[in-house]
Amino acid sequence: MTAKATRVLVLNSGSSSLKYQLLDMGDARSDNGSGAARLAVGLVERIGEATSRLAHTPLAAGGATRETTGPIADHQAALKAVADELATDGLGLDSPELAAIGHRVVHGGLKFTAPTVIDDAVLKEIERLVPVAPLHNPANITGIRTAQALRPDLPQVAVFDTAFHTTMPEHAARYAIDVATADAHRIRRYGFHGTSHAYVSRRTAELLGKAPEDINVIVLHLGNGASASAVRGGRCVDTSMGLTPLEGLVMGTRSGDIDPAVTFHLKRVAGMSADEIDELLNKKSGLLGLCGDNDMREIRRRIDGGDERAALAFDIYIHRLKKYIGAYTAVLGKVDAVTFTAGVGENAAPVRAAAVAGLEELGMAVDASLNAVRSDEPRLISPDYARVAVAVVPTDEELEIAQQTYALVTA
Numbered sequence: 001m002t003a004k005a006t007r008v009l010v011l012n013s014g015s016s017s018l019k020y021q022l023l024d025m026g027d028a029r030s031d032n033g034s035g036a037a038r039l040a041v042g043l044v045e046r047i048g049e050a051t052s053r054l055a056h057t058p059l060a061a062g063g064a065t066r067e068t069t070g071p072i073a074d075h076q077a078a079l080k081a082v083a084d085e086l087a088t089d090g091l092g093l094d095s096p097e098l099a100a101i102g103h104r105v106v107h108g109g110l111k112f113t114a115p116t117v118i119d120d121a122v123l124k125e126i127e128r129l130v131p132v133a134p135l136h137n138p139a140n141i142t143g144i145r146t147a148q149a150l151r152p153d154l155p156q157v158a159v160f161d162t163a164f165h166t167t168m169p170e171h172a173a174r175y176a177i178d179v180a181t182a183d184a185h186r187i188r189r190y191g192f193h194g195t196s197h198a199y200v201s202r203r204t205a206e207l208l209g210k211a212p213e214d215i216n217v218i219v220l221h222l223g224n225g226a227s228a229s230a231v232r233g234g235r236c237v238d239t240s241m242g243l244t245p246l247e248g249l250v251m252g253t254r255s256g257d258i259d260p261a262v263t264f265h266l267k268r269v270a271g272m273s274a275d276e277i278d279e280l281l282n283k284k285s286g287l288l289g290l291c292g293d294n295d296m297r298e299i300r301r302r303i304d305g306g307d308e309r310a311a312l313a314f315d316i317y318i319h320r321l322k323k324y325i326g327a328y329t330a331v332l333g334k335v336d337a338v339t340f341t342a343g344v345g346e347n348a349a350p351v352r353a354a355a356v357a358g359l360e361e362l363g364m365a366v367d368a369s370l371n372a373v374r375s376d377e378p379r380l381i382s383p384d385y386a387r388v389a390v391a392v393v394p395t396d397e398e399l400e401i402a403q404q405t406y407a408l409v410t411a
C-alpha cells in the first residue's frame, strides 16, 4: 500500500543557518483550522563554525527538544543532520509521504509573482537576482541545491518574499529617479516579508468574518526586521521596504528611511567606504544604533528604569510607525483594520498602544485591557466603538509556505 504524500518540508536557509519545519497538510489534528499539523521544527545555526548547534523538536512525538553542538561544515552536512534527526522520529525524508520541499526565497524580482516549482531555468533566474539580494539569495540557492541533492525526485517549490508585493502599482513601486538608470540596474521598490503580509492580511479578514476582497488592511510586521504594508481587497498596494529591506520603519539594527544624502556625506566627510556605510545602516543602526539594544524587551526594561536613551529610541521607533499608519490610511482611503504581527507586534503591548495613541480622528483606538492580554490567537484589541479594528495576528510564514507549496504540487 502506498501512503498518500501529504507532508511538506519547509526550509529557510540563511548564510550560516538552516531553519526547518515538517508539516502534514492532510492531518486531522489541525493547527488553527488550517488542516495542517506540525510534525517537527528546528534549526541549525553557526554552520561552518566549530560550535554549530542543531536544535530539533519532534512535535508529533510530543518529544522534548534535542540539542547537539559540534562542527557542521556546510549546508549539505546541516540538512543531512536534520534528516538524521527526523529519521530518528520515524519521519525520514526518504519517506513516500513527503510530497514536496518548500523553500523561502527572499528575492523573486518582478518575474516571480507566485510560488514556483524549481527547475534549472528558475534557479538561474534566482541567481540572476543575486545583485539585488546579495545577502539572501545565495543562501537560498545553497539550500535549494542541497535539498535537490538529497531528494532529486521530489518537487522543490520556491515561495518568494517579494511575490505578494508584485501587485503594487507602478506609482508606488518606482523611485523618482532617472528611468533609464533605474531600469538598467533593476532599481525599484520590491518589498519583503510578503509571505507574512499575505498570511496576516488574510487571517485578519477571517478574524473580522469578511472576505479578503472586501476589506482594506494595514499590516505592521514588527520583528527584528520590520515592514508595513497597505493591502486593498487582498492585494498589496504599497509596502515600506524597497529595493532592499533597509527602507521604511526603524528596525532592530536597520535605520529605515533616511535622506540618501547621508550616504554621500558619510563617504565625503567621514571617509567611509560603501561597505562600511552598508554595515552601519543595516547592522549598527535602528534601535541598536540609537540606544545600544535591539531587543524591545530590554528597551522596555530600561525605560521602566528611567533610561532616557532607551526612551528616545522608543519614541523615534513609534514616530516612524505612526507616520506609516497615517500614510497608508491616506493611500487606502478607507481602512478596516490595522494588524500587528511578528515578535514585537505580537508581544509588545506598549508598542501597540503608543503607535495607535492619538489616532482617534482616524477611527483608531486600543483598549488597554484587551491590549494587555497575552495570547497566541488572532485577536482584536480595539474598543467596540472604534471605526477601525486594531488586531494582533501571530504570523506563520512556515505554514503559509507549506500551504502554497502543497497547493501547487497537488493542483
Ligand code: ADP
Residues within 6 Å of the ligand: 222, 223, 224, 225, 252, 294, 295, 296, 297, 342, 343, 344, 347, 348
Ligand atoms: P525576526 O524574525 O525578524 O528575527 P521576530 O519576529 O522573531 O524577528 O522578532 C524578534 C524581536 O521580537 C526581538 O528582537 C524582540 O525585540 C521582540 N520580542 C520578542 N518577544 C518579545 C516580548 N515578549 N516583548 C517585547 N518584544 C519582544
